[in-house]
Amino acid sequence: MNRRTFLKRLFASSIALIGTGGGTYYYAKEIEPSLLTIQEEVISSKKIPLTFNNFKIAQFSDTHIGFHYTNDQFNQLVKTINKQKPDCVVFTGDLVDMPNKFDWNEEIVQSLINIQAPYGKFWIYGNHDHGGYGTDIVKDVMEKGGFTLLQNNHSIVKKNNSKFILVGLDDVMLGKPDIKEALTGVNPHYYTILLVHEPDFADTTKNYPVDVQISGHSHGGQIQIPFFGYIYTPHLAEKYVEGKYSVGGHPLQLFVSRGIGTTRLPYRFLCRPEITIFTLNSSEKE
Incomplete structure (x- = not known):
């Protein structure tokens, strides 16, 4: 997004929030970004082995630490994730907002x-991980x-004698x-889950x-205005939001997380941050 478009979106977003009242503006900046939700999804398939029935995968994404999201908040997020007792955890990109300016410790x-x-x-x-010399x-x-x-490879998740495949791609925008x-050597009979930062890549994934x-x-x-919809979605997240x-x-099956932090605009409105807990459900007959 070029500077002119960004400024137009920023202006439109600010006017929309202020226009609905000062309280709404305060809520969008100070309250909703901290209202973490836990989204629960059940994934069912005959390809999922019975051994992995009720296996839990926790996804967190887009923390953007350093831009209105602190290390203390990240510590609280970690505690929330651990309370869910996941079997496996996946992070789908954008750890900090500006790697070249972040105070790494x-x-x-x-x-x-x-x-x-x-x-x-x-x-x-994610694109912010590669950006700012952060790779x-x-x-x-x-x-x-x-x-x-x-990064264009895969890992086999094993439990007893059963397995499923977890695949990951390099960032689509900057990688x-x-x-x-990534799929080289993967047996298509195994249940396969792909991690890719940008959701619109699904139109390519569907062919594999x-x-x-x-x-x-x-x-x-980040900001959803009633009767208007999304103020802005980034490139490659315009179709699947x-x-x-x-x-x-x-x-x-495509799942798109609203993520944790914010970027460019320090607001969330009608779009709470979230982590997602996926529970695998084997529909394989015993």
Whole structure:
């Protein structure tokens, strides 16, 4: 988005919020961004082994630490995630807002270490992770935090003798995503979940043997005005903005998180931040 378009959107958003009253403006800036919700989704498939029945995957995304989101808030988020007792945790990009200006310290590493997931913690790059010379910095921090990077590759999640496949792509906007490379060697008979930051990539994913795509990036628009809709959604989050979609003929299941933090505009209105808890449900006959 160019500077002129951004300023127009900023002006429109501010006028819309102020126009509905000073209390609304205060709520959008100071209250709603802290009203974290826990979105629960059940994913059912015959391809999911019985062993993984009730297996829980926690997704958090777009924390944008440093832009109206603090380390203390991130620590509270970690506690909330751990209370859900997930088996596996995935982070779908944009850890800090501006990596080149962020005051990196061990506190954020310790917060990541404190996230508990017995079957693994995984992450992918978002556009802000690559932006601001953050590629290597963010990678180092996430590795120290115990997270495994999925960048055009995949990992096999095993439980007893059963498995499913967790695939991750490089960021679509600023990276070099390669879904063919990521799926190399993946048996299409195994249940396959793809992590990709930008949700609109689903229109490409639908042509590959992937069962579920999990994304962020959109922030759910951050500001939703009644009878008008989203004030702004970023590039590659304009078609699929929040919630659950069925894409293509398979169909591919797509889940888009509203994320945690804010960027560009320090507001959320009718668009609460969220983490998502996915519970796998095997419909395989015993």
